[in-house]
Amino acid sequence: MSDNPSFVYIIYIASTAEKVFQALTDADMSERYWVGNRLQSDWKVGSPFALKLKRESNRVTGTVLEVDPPRRLTYTFHSQHDGLESEGPSRVTFEIEDQKDQVKLMITHDQFAPDSKVFEHISRGWPLVLSSLKSFLESGRVLRAPWYEEADAA
Amino acid sequence: MTDASKFKPQTIYVIHIASTPEKVWQALTDPAFTRQYFGGFAVDVEPREGGTFYLRYPDGRVHISGRVIEWSPPRRLVCTWLVEGMPGFDQLPECLVTYDIEPAGGAVKLTMTEAHSWDVPEDILAGGRQGWPAILSSLKTVLETGKPLETKMQPPKGFMEAVQRAIAEQPWKRSA
Numbered sequence: 001m002s003d004n005p006s007f008v009y010i011i012y013i014a015s016t017a018e019k020v021f022q023a024l025t026d027a028d029m030s031e032r033y034w035v036g037n038r039l040q041s042d043w044k045v046g047s048p049f050a051l052k053l054k055r056e057s058n059r060v061t062g063t064v065l066e067v068d069p070p071r072r073l074t075y076t077f078h079s080q081h082d083g084l085e086s087e088g089p090s091r092v093t094f095e096i097e098d099q100k101d102q103v104k105l106m107i108t109h110d111q112f113a114p115d116s117k118v119f120e121h122i123s124r125g126w127p128l129v130l131s132s133l134k135s136f137l138e139s140g141r142v143l144r145a146p147w148y149e150e151a152d153a154a
Numbered sequence: 155m156t157d158a159s160k161f162k163p164q165t166i167y168v169i170h171i172a173s174t175p176e177k178v179w180q181a182l183t184d185p186a187f188t189r190q191y192f193g194g195f196a197v198d199v200e201p202r203e204g205g206t207f208y209l210r211y212p213d214g215r216v217h218i219s220g221r222v223i224e225w226s227p228p229r230r231l232v233c234t235w236l237v238e239g240m241p242g243f244d245q246l247p248e249c250l251v252t253y254d255i256e257p258a259g260g261a262v263k264l265t266m267t268e269a270h271s272w273d274v275p276e277d278i279l280a281g282g283r284q285g286w287p288a289i290l291s292s293l294k295t296v297l298e299t300g301k302p303l304e305t306k307m308q309p310p311k312g313f314m315e316a317v318q319r320a321i322a323e324q325p326w327k328r329s330a
Binding site: 009011012014099100101127128134135138141143144 | 172
């Protein structure tokens with residue numbers, strides 16, 4: 001693995017850009033598809049961002065960098081649990097594009113520390129979280145993984 | 155016979171599906187399913203190690219041909235892929251496509267791994283990196299809702315040129 005990996009993941013969702021953007025920013029919706037974790041922010045540039053994890057006292061914090069509904073959302077991502085605090089923040093960017101009957105959602109998670117442990121966590125976490133988001137928007141279902149609740153994958 | 159150890163994973167795509175391993179396996183190996191989510195292609199696979207593997211156009215012509223390297227329903231399918239349906243593409247070395255199916259939290263984790271035996275240029279890898287998310291997103295939607303997404307099968311910018319360059323220069327003969 002190179003010193004500064006980046007994680008890119010694309011998923012297509014039968015929905016609209018507005019609904020996908022809403023799901024990525026709405027606290028109550030996040031709690032459903034993000035298996036109990038909850039987004040907290042007023043989504044103004046420069047405002048704090050937090051992902052309150054289901055396990056008490058575990059959080060991811062950050063700062064909102066860019067908000068361009070319903071196309072683009074960027075925040076910094078700093079895990080505050082399991083000894084990951086010392087790594088410093090990485091950066092998450094969502095890009096949303098309408099395509100015919102569906103939406104292309106692309107996440108780029110980058111700016112990791114060298115040999116990042118957070119990178120390993122999120123590489124496992126985002127495919128599950130975004131698969132669950134897709135199911136939630138398409139059919140109202142959400143997905144869980146057995147390791148998720150212990151491991152705080154994102 | 156293909157030596158799978160010579161192939162290096164270049165593109166990995168993971169998606170979680172509210173389904174069972176058996177149904178995901180069926181969706182990958184049954185032509186009635188692949189026609190819905192795989193750009194209209196019908197899979198035609200002999201269900202055994204060493205068997206033939208095809209993806210066919212609606213008129214029956216072969217788009218992809220290959221061999222089954224591993225047939226382990228409902229957990230793992232490994233096949234070689236050679237693109238036959240586009241002029242010149244069959245001169246590229248075959249690649250290896252692996253589907254791993256695992257139960258995960260009452261749902262299924264599907265992992266697709268595309269592996270190559272040569273140093274494939276980024277512009278060619280971009281084809282799979284763009285195509286797999288669309289195909290497997292649609293597979294998930296078919297299994298969860300019964301209704302596919304419309305998959306766009308347009309090659310990315312620079313892809314055709316990169317393939318033509320590779321066919322002319324045959325870099326795999328140097329790196330072998």
